[in-house]
Amino acid sequence: MKHRYLLLILAEDEGCQEHIQLIATLTQLPLVWRHGRIILFSDQLPDVLLLPPGNGVIIGKLFRRHGYPEQVCELKSDDAARFAPDPVQCLIEHYWGSYVAAISNSNRVTILRDPSGGMPCYYLSSSGIAALTSDISLLIDTGLLTPSVNWNGVGRTLYWHQLPPEETAISGVSQLLSGCSLIIEGSEINRTESWRPWNYVAYDGDDDRKKRSEGLRRVVQASISAWGSCFPRSLVGLSGGLDSSIVTACLARSSAKVTCLTLATDDPVGDERSYARYASQAIDAELIEDFYSEDDIDLDKSVAAGFPIPSGKAHEQTYNKRVRAAAATSQAAAFFVGAGGDNVFYLTHSVRPLIDRLRTEGWSLDLVSTARDICRITGANIWEVVAEAVRISPKTTGLQWNGAEDYLSREFVESERCLPPEHPWLNSHDTVPLGKKGHVAMILRALHHIEHRDKALAVPMISPLLSQPVIEFCLGVPSWWACEGGIDRAVARRAFADVLPAPVSGRSGKGSPDGFVARFIARHRAAISERLLEGNLAHHGLLDRAAVERVMAPNAKFELLDCPRLMALLDTEAWTNSWSTR
Structure with a gap:
């Protein structure tokens, strides 16, 4: 069974017992832990772990960095000394897993999401209550959220393709990103990085x-x-x-x-x-x-x-x-x-490894070996590899994230181009090797x-x-x-x-369902065209209607690379309908 939890941070220590009982009834989740102004409801008691001092809780599965590879089911008194100075850094350095941790220290509450992002964590702040959950239906059930689509968030998700967003596409709901913490003091909420890939x-x-x-x-x-x-x-x-x-x-x-x-x-x-x-x-x-x-x-x-x-x-x-x-x-x-x-494992078809080796080891015959390796993987010749390395080497400084403009309206693209992509991991030093920047982008x-x-x-x-x-x-x-x-x-x-x-x-190729998807699109052109051209994305000015009309025209040819994008647009259209009809 998947873990559903609701974590509430009250403005004050005293909370109405009847209100707490009502939340338990509405969510059908038992109250499993309370400390001061922190209240936790969860359907998976075995995956709720109390920190040794008693002022914190870990929601999810936790493993020790060293020792026998099994789930930690209890943190004993000898763990207390390790947690005492800095519980967040202790979790990062000595443990790992799929978890969200809540730690209370005087008037401050810290919420940490593990670096792998295995446990979902969405949150909002309403009427002096900060609420965090793995399933936003729990926010709706308790009356903390009346869902409405954030159309700018929808567009940004499509444009900044595959970049984990902090702002979600439901108004008022944010996502706590992997390796990040929320610091809650009174009614003030701030986000900080607790784990950075660049380290x-x-x-x-x-x-x-x-x-x-x-x-x-x-x-x-x-x-x-x-x-x-x-x-x-x-x-x-x-x-x-x-x-x-x-x-x-x-x-x-x-x-x-x-x-x-x-x-x-x-x-x-x-x-x-x-x-x-x-x-x-x-x-x-x-x-x-x-x-x-x-x-x-x-x-x-x-x-x-x-x-x-x-x-x-x-x-x-x-x-x-x-x-x-x-x-x-x-x-x-x-x-x-x-x-x-x-x-x-960094499956790359770029020349970044060649640039990294040059900058790390200097000029040597080993560079020729790496260039030839890239030739074998990409099918390019040695001069094409060298030319590409020269082209990108002086220009690529930060971690780049290109917007995906395909099938999005020109007006929306123009408005989004002038805004930078947002994610804390995009802020890297220029001294970080280009290949590692690409590696982190792939992990994102x-x-x-x-x-x-x-x-x-x-x-x-x-x-x-x-x-x-x-x-x-x-x-x-x-x-x-x-x-x-x-x-x-x-x-x-x-x-x-x-x-x-x-x-x-020894297998070098990869399978793909793209052929299946292409045939599905070809057979359902009329239905797909109608849904996209007459749907919410078009109505809210996010879709390039002319581009969709061209690719969906009878007998029009489209590339296999178009298939994932079209299926993403279709699913997003259905997603907007699922929230709009609530």
Whole structure:
């Protein structure tokens, strides 16, 4: 069962007992902890952990940084000395997990969301009460929120594509970003960074590849074993690609009983079953094979329904439906995915690794090796690689985030272009290597992707490759190591070469349902065109009607790259309807 919590920070210590009881009745959540003006309602008592001094609480799953890889179920008296000086930094440095922590200190309350963003945290302030929750329906049930669509927030989510937003698309509701804290004093609320990726990107000069690969394997295995200890039976989404196969192999080495699920389309690019069979047979696990189906896609529904951020794509409905069925059939207690592996292992097709190596080591013949590695991965020739390195090297200073203008109205794009993208991780020093800036940008995209989870899935979805120890370790790997030998995610491939079947560890291509999506769009042009051109996005001036009319015209050709964007627009349209009709 997924964790639902409601955390209230009152203006004063004294709260009306009848009002508290009413909230428990309206939300159907028990009151599980109270300290001063902090009140916590939660449906998962085993995942509520009290801090040793008694002035704080951790909501979610917590693991120790060192020691046996299992969930921390109790913080004992010998932990108290560690927490005493600075509980927030203690959590960051000595623990990890999927949690939100609330800590009271005199008149100040600090709320920390863990760096991996595994536990959702949305909040608002109303009538002297700060309310934080994993599910904003709880804010609605208690009368703290009357939902209305923030149309500027909708547009910004589409324009600043895949950038986790602090401002959500529901008016008055904000998101506490990963690794950030809220400081609440009286009626004043301020946000601060408690964890920054830039603290982990420095190269220590140790060029022992074998040692680094072995270290990565230990960190990944320990993190997945810790997660596996929480669930007796697990379902794994297994494409047969590198990332999901690593998760599957490591999970099988923990105490969890594993069942695998792979989904295929009816075209070769979307059919990865042969690779999934290799990976599942290597651990002697059952493999459920299923297929994407157009019949599962309802254009009236959004996969992000119930979330305050429209971040889904309409075709994900068929994936979600098949996962739910497989989870029920296998009696799984959790659904594990390899999401974020490309990002954390730094699958790059850029020349940034070449620039990083030049700036770190200076001129040497090793630069030629890295340039050739990039040529093998990208298919470019050596002169094209060098020319691109020269082009971007002097210009790229901060962490860049380009707006996605496709199918958005010119008026909205022009109004948004003059505003900077907003996220604390975008503020990096110019001395940070370009490859590491790209690496952090990819991790941000992964965190945004996992933010919307299928609310109809009865079990939690776990993305173990985005665990804090894995992120921190990978950020410290030099960017040019990731493409060494002309293969992507080279360090991860070396780390698990003797664990994965050779066809899987040596696989360079990736499957995709894009062909399935393209056929769906082609077959439903009229319905898609009507929904977009006559819908809320167009009515509120966010959509480029002419661009949509062109691509949706009978027999018009569109590129596969257009498919994800069109399905995102469709899902966003359905998302706006789901809130507008409440």
